[in-house]
Amino acid sequence: MAVTIKDIAEIAQVSHTTVSRALRGHSAISRDTAVRIQQIADELGYVPNSAARGLKSSSSRILGVIVQRIEDPSLGEVIDGIEEVLQAEEYSLFLAASHHDPEREKKIIRNMCEHRVDGVIICASQIDLAQMQQLQQLGVPAVLVNNQAKETATPSVCHDDEYGSYELTRHLLASGHTVIGYLGNAMAGKANEDRLGGYRRALIEVGLPFREELVFVGPNGLAVGGALAVEQCLRLAQRPSALVCFNDMMAIGALQVLQKNGLHVPQDCSIVGFGNISFSAYVTPPLTTFHQPKREIGREAALLALRLLRAGANESKPATKLLRGELIVRASTASPAG
Amino acid sequence: MAVTIKDIAEIAQVSHTTVSRALRGHSAISRDTAVRIQQIADELGYVPNSAARGLKSSSSRILGVIVQRIEDPSLGEVIDGIEEVLQAEEYSLFLAASHHDPEREKKIIRNMCEHRVDGVIICASQIDLAQMQQLQQLGVPAVLVNNQAKETATPSVCHDDEYGSYELTRHLLASGHTVIGYLGNAMAGKANEDRLGGYRRALIEVGLPFREELVFVGPNGLAVGGALAVEQCLRLAQRPSALVCFNDMMAIGALQVLQKNGLHVPQDCSIVGFGNISFSAYVTPPLTTFHQPKREIGREAALLALRLLRAGANESKPATKLLRGELIVRASTASPAG
DNA sequence: GTAGTTGATGCACACGTGTGCAAATCCCGG
DNA sequence: CCGGGATTTGCACACGTGTGCATCAACTAC
Structure with a gap:
């Protein structure tokens, strides 16, 4: 059994009330007793019970x-x-x-x-x-x-995912890309919509059309999700020259599939992730991404x-x-x- | 204030004792009362207080x-x-x-x-x-x-890090490597010793010397630690043809430095990590490593x-x-x- | 010396739940 | 109608801590 304030009270020859007050630094306790009680508590290795405390304080x-x-x-x-x-x-x-x-x-x-x-x-x-x-x-x-x-x-x-995706897409547009695809995540809700929205806004802002057939959806936000999504993209006759991915992991999965198919990144296809997870800097090539202040x-x-x-x-x-x-x-x- | 068993007791016109027993499925409570009390509890949205329960049960x-x-x-x-x-x-x-x-x-x-x-x-x-x-x-x-x-x-x-490192080193030896370096982690204790030990055992087992000058120590187990350790290695006149790294992150950091210096992995230098973190499969080239069943x-x-x-x-x-x-x-x- | 003030401490209860024991009720056989 | 067992319920206390109020001693001021 653990030490309680009652044990301390008995040794110090005071009531448990005094012990409670002494340990919590109540002003009405004389300095002498407070110090004495604190000392006894330390010696016994007293550890207050937050369950009991929480019961009273309801916190x-x-x-x-x-x-x-x-x-x-x-x-x-x-x-x-x-x-x-x-x-x-x-x-x-x-x-x-x-x-x-x-x-x-x-x-x-x-x-x-x-x-x-x-x-x-x-x-x-x-x-x-x-x-x-x-x-x-x-x-x-x-x-x-x-x-x-x-x-x-x-x-x-x-x-602000919408803004992040917008910036990423603008970066690609500024580099001269005009056919840009989006790799989405079916499991995500609002995040996927926002990121798709930012991508779309950037396109429309510069007068490019938003084309449904350039949106590919992976089953999840993992590398395998990116791989599956990019495989749909590869079947296209006219492939996009750049891809905006839902997140870094999907980008990494997509990257791997592209390279397996003999495509060079970024020469044949630029690719951006989202989130700036620590690993995004260590893949080859290191990933352009949007840093989320996690x-x-x-x-x-x-x-x-x-x-x-x-x-x-x-x-x-x-x-x-x-x-x-x-x-x-x-x-x-x-x-x-x- | 949250609902307590006393509130339930009042409504059910029984003592709080009965409520406590009914909700915990005590055998001495009649089926009728038990059901009735459970119903009231559900209606009120009763949630037991584990702080109070823990106080009694001391768990x-x-x-x-x-x-x-x-x-x-x-x-x-x-x-x-x-x-x-x-x-x-x-x-x-x-x-x-x-x-x-x-x-x-x-x-x-x-x-x-x-x-x-x-x-x-x-x-x-x-x-x-x-x-x-x-x-x-x-x-x-x-x-x-x-x-x-x-x-x-x-x-x-x-x-069993010693065994893992032993197996990794044996894998390199079996591939024909004879000059193998080790990239250690100064922050790790036993893990670093064990992994170094397994590396050493594998070398000695096949009659190769354990050479202190082939052990390089990074300041931590992150990518930057691996980068710093491998830089020491690059200064060597006769470089090892393979590196055993403390963990995957260090291997990834080392990999990056090697590639920056124009060395090809694995042609110019083989490299193995440790741990099989999910990302080890996505770097280029994918990392040979030892899977830790985390x-x-x-x-x-x-x-x-x-x-x-x-x-x-x-x-x-x-x-x-x-x-x-x-x-x-x-x-x-x-x-x-x- | 007395009333008032200040300081230190304890009593009793509270928080929400669980439990030993007693009490109350019911059923059943003789 | 009574005794005895079985069933169901409640009382009172416990767990460890915190708090309002009363108590008590000591001190101050007149």
Whole structure:
């Protein structure tokens, strides 16, 4: 059994109340007793029980984080950013993965409610307004990160994917490309739409047509998804001279297939990714991509969540926070050969 | 305020005791009342408070996981494996990153003790026997994963790095290489020694000398570490025809430097990594490496931790569990040119 | 000396849930 | 009608911590 304040009280010949106050630095305790009690606590190796404390204060100092896959290369840094803020603020982090299973997600949320987390951060899920209201009804402040539902539920932290994709496409256009394809991700929701939208806007802005037949959709956002999508593209008679990919992993998969088919990147086909995951710099050729400030997104989400739970329900809830990254030009893009 | 069993009791016109028993499926409660109470609980949206429950049962159903960096590409899968087991067993996961800071690690452990985690899994840290005893004194069952201290503290789950490195080196020897270098990681402890040891054993086994001047040490296990280590190697008059790298990231960094210097891999220099992180298959050329069963390591660690905390202190504690991966031959290795 | 003030401490209860034991109710056989 | 067992329920306390209020001693001012 662990040491409790009662054990300390008995040794110090005071009531457990005095011990509680002494250890929490209550002003009404004399300096002498406070020091004496602290000393005894240290000697016994006293560790306060947050379960009991949380029971009284009805605050657990725990934040829940829900992701789809923990090993997602674009998520590690986000979680790290969250964790950084929480550790500084003496909060703890509950982590769970839903693996794209809504049933599992419900179980996770339920479990987090049982542990009375003070707030929840949900990453890259498809939370709609109804679910958000449900969460608020449970009394759990929730922050969405890069939420994938069509309607933007708040509060949330998002990366401006539309702008990023627009910039990437403009970069290709500036290099002289006129036939540019898009490799989409069927599993993503809003992110895919936004990135497709930015691509489209850039095209139309310079007077080029948006052609449906140049949009290829992969089954997921992994390398294999990019490979499958680019294979459709290769069957085309008139191939695009550049490809905008949903993310870096798809770009890497596409890159591999292109090279297997004897095409040179960027000479025969330029290619851009999205996200600037650490590996995008290490493929051959290194990938031109759009840097998503992942750690900062995590930090912002954590700060927003903390602000939210501290404000309670009185303050006006902040809306969506939109962060912008920047274009990273590497060697996977060049002017078209012709 | 959340719904409690007392609220339910009032509505159902019974004592809170009956509600508690009914919801937990106690046999002494009549089927009628049980159903009725369950119904009321559902209607009110009752969610049990695990803090209160844990206070009585003195078990939190939480496991703590401590890592160095969350975004470590070789760690994501391990954590995923842990989380998979915990979710199935209805346990929750506390995650914290120590960032190679012993002070921070202590704070984390302290925090986890405050939350009365039922056990701790510590990944890739340098926990020695003394620290392990300290943990046991705190009453927290701890499992070490790929622990980096010289003395192997138990219980732990480890990958057989010595064997892996031995196999990789044998693969190079079998291809005809006779001058093979090793790129080490100064930040790693036991892992670096084991991998160096396996490399050395393979050399000596076939009668080749172990030459200190062919061991190059990078400052960390990242791509930049591999780059810096291989630069030392390039200054050599007689360069090795193959390189065994501490891990995949270092191999990728080394690969890049070699190619920048006009050397072709594998024609001019074969290179092998370690770990089989997902990206090792996507660099050019794809990396020959040793597959570490990361998800399984995570699962084993979680299962071991659960077994441990269920056994209490009565059962004999299991010792180190050693897992072996397998050699993955890709295109970064070939016979030497000469 | 007395009333008022300040400082230090303890009592009793609260948080939400679980449990040993007693009590109440019911059923059944004699 | 009574006794005894089985079934169902409630009382009271426990877990470890925090807090309003009362208590008590010491000190100050008149």
